[in-house]
Amino acid sequence: MILVTIMLLIMTLIVVHWLVVLVPVVKSGEQTKAELLAASYAQLMEKALEDADETQVNALLNRLMLLNSPELDVPMVLRVEINLLNGKDFRKTQAYEPLTKNQFIAEAALFSPTSVDLLGVLRIHYNSEPYDRVVFDAQIRLAVLMLAMLLMLFIVQRLLARMLKPLNDLADFLQHVETTGANHVPEPGKNVAVEIRQVWFAVEQLFSRLGQRESDVRREHDAAQAALREKLEAESANKAKSQFLANMSHELRTPLNAIIGYSEMLREDAEEQERGALVADLGKIQHAGKNLLALINDVLDLSKIEAGKMQLYLEDIKVTTLVNDIVTTVMPMVEKNRNQLTIHCPDGIGSIQADEAKLRQSLLNLLSNAAKFTRSGEITLSISRSEDDDYPKIRFTVSDNGIGLSDEQIATLFMAFSQVDGSTTREYGGTGLGLAISRNFCRMMGGDISVVSRLGQGSSFSIELPVGVTRFLERQRGMSNQPQRLPQRGSPSAAPLAEERRSHKATILVVDADEMACDIVLRHLAKEDYYVAFVHNGSDAIFRIHELKPNAILLDAMTSGVHGWDLLKYVKSHPDLVQIPVIVMTMVDERKAAFAMGAVDYLMKPVDRDELINAVNRSVRRQSGDSVLVMDDDADSRKLVRLILENEGLTVVEAENAKLGLMRVAENPPALILLDLIMPGMSGLEFLDELKKLSNGRRIPVLALTGAVLEEADMRRLMMRVDGVIQKGAYSIDRVLSEVRQVISSIQPLKD
């Protein structure tokens, strides 16, 4: 359309230009020619006319009449006239008849050459035929040009339409592709220009790529949906597994708890009654129960590991302390078979960051195996430290000169349920799960267990673990390490502690759905002059806690009704109850969760009598007010201070951060607070601000522990807020004790 418009415009401009500009110019040129001719001949004739020389005049006129147009070979002048003022006229006319009637008339004045008088006028009738012919020819040519342009326009339009038809078809196809649902571009047809065909194929390729992409997207979407479904199913299965493990753990351990507990109590009663035979039988029942418990524990542990539910609880462990504890535990087994146990542990072995329970279990497993499979032999526990690139490691090696293992036996040693052979089980006992579980534990902590043995000559089992498990596991992208987080709590407000005055030394409330477990606890604690009340569900527990305000609560985490953890949170968030110490009892190892929620102690079911009594005694003693609260995020520092103070007969309560510290203060205001100024989260100074807000906090003296070297001005400011400052790393035991005694002896009694 644009092309047509432009063409028509050009044609119009050409015609207009011809008519308005060119024709008048040509015409004017012809007129000028006539006027010039007349002027030149007038000048020639003036002399002849003044002299009245008619012959000369006629000769000039004839010459004028003879002039021919060079373009057409026709006369230039059709007629010439001279009109004189004296009345004389001259006139000449051509016999030639022009085709057109148009003429150019030119006039020139005739003056006397001498007197310049006006003599007359010369008039020429100039033949316009050449001009007309030229104009006509030009007009013909112009018309032909116009026609040619129109024809060209028509042809171009048709050609363009024909050339662009494939593109128009393509555009139509693309516009309607969604409604037609076509999935490929149709062929462009024959006789299509190469360029158009190239465009067509490019669109076709784009179309096919889009289709491919759409199917890829659909496939990815289906895969994502399937993955999501699998994930949901896996999570559901995982959840079911977790639930199953928890239920099975509870269901299996609960009756065992009763068997072991009652058999122990009955055995004690029988011993008191000196009924030896009964004592032996009850001992067997207790032993069988413990064996069954050990088997159940191992099976549940393995199930947990295979379900991926086993978690690590990492903490800094002093190697020498751990080794001493383990040796104490395993010595009876070693001596039972008349073996000798030798410990090689260098003084500077240091600490290891690991899951203490799992490391202890693994080492006990190795030592108990060595004790079991060696008779009258030597068992050696060697500990060594190696510096390996960025990850120093500690190696625990248990060697014995016992029965040893063959290569075939070593091959199946760490497989679950594959104790060397059935005769071994019958002769030596055991579940066949210990080593499998121990290896899993070690690998979870980034290490491993290895064995070197010769049949009949003894074995050497080695546990090698990185010293810093967290860093190692982060590097190796190992198992998830989910230290339990402390729940956010506001500062607990102080509340007066209401003690139930009884004839017994203290009141203990037991919250446990298991009546037999409650009965066992009752019997244990009653002997220690505790008044024991018990409830079997969480809802009743809330009521009884408010009613009794017990000195301590023994809480089974699996309580029905209000869940045990929810009950713990409730107690630790209620201003009237927060000061009551809660000891958590549970079948499942959730120690860190318990402490994080504010429990003061943690017991694994079935509960050991001595552990139970010690925990209750500690909790009750904590309430008496003569305790020292040690607040430091560094476990080693807390342990060091605890050792120093407990040796002096002081009760030590620990808090690893300021929020826990405030909880401990609210539960039972200590006689003294040893406060590390630099702690994560709320700092020591912020703790001091919060302590001030507690009604009894103002009167608790504080000794600040700081690792930083303070300027004199900072020290003066600090001394205004605390009762003393002890520089970490620079203090001796005597210094600490001296400061503590000085502060405690100078304070006013807490109770008014």
Add this chain to the structure above:
Amino acid sequence: MMSLSDYARYLGILLWLCVVGTDVAAGGEMEARRIEIGLSLFPRVLAVDLKFPQKSSAAGVVDLVFVYRSDHEQAVACAAQLFRLHPLISSFKVRTSVVEVSQIDSQIDSNQGPPAAGYFLTEVLSVTDFEKVSRFGEKHSRIIFSPHSGDVERGAAIGIMITSQVQPYLNMATIERAGIQLNPLLLKLAKRYE
């Protein structure tokens, strides 16, 4: 040290002067041609004045005056040329003289006789002088002839129109005011400024 822009500026001024100079030179040459053509046409238009014989100064003599502004020599040259080319106009002897434009009124002196038969402007006059001359011509019914471009439009009675031929160029209003009567044949052949 001149900068590039200074050089460009001076070059531009030089070029402009060249153009203007050329223009001025071309214009001067054109004027000379117009004066020359005017000198040959001036006697002819005087001859077609129907009252020309009454405008003679003495018996058989007509005075033609060449008016100038400042170039006396040119005016004298024009007067001499005309006399040489046309010593007679309609059997009257031609007598030429030159006068400065400020003295044109002194032409009329009751003691010296009537004004000249025609006046030829040899130079382009100022507006004031031109009006003075035009008034003079109208007052005394005399043809003021100017060969200079634009003077007929300003008010000169007769001038020249140069196209494909040279034609007399008449200011009909001036002619009518001056009471000048021309041969109808010339009126027909000449270009008119209405």
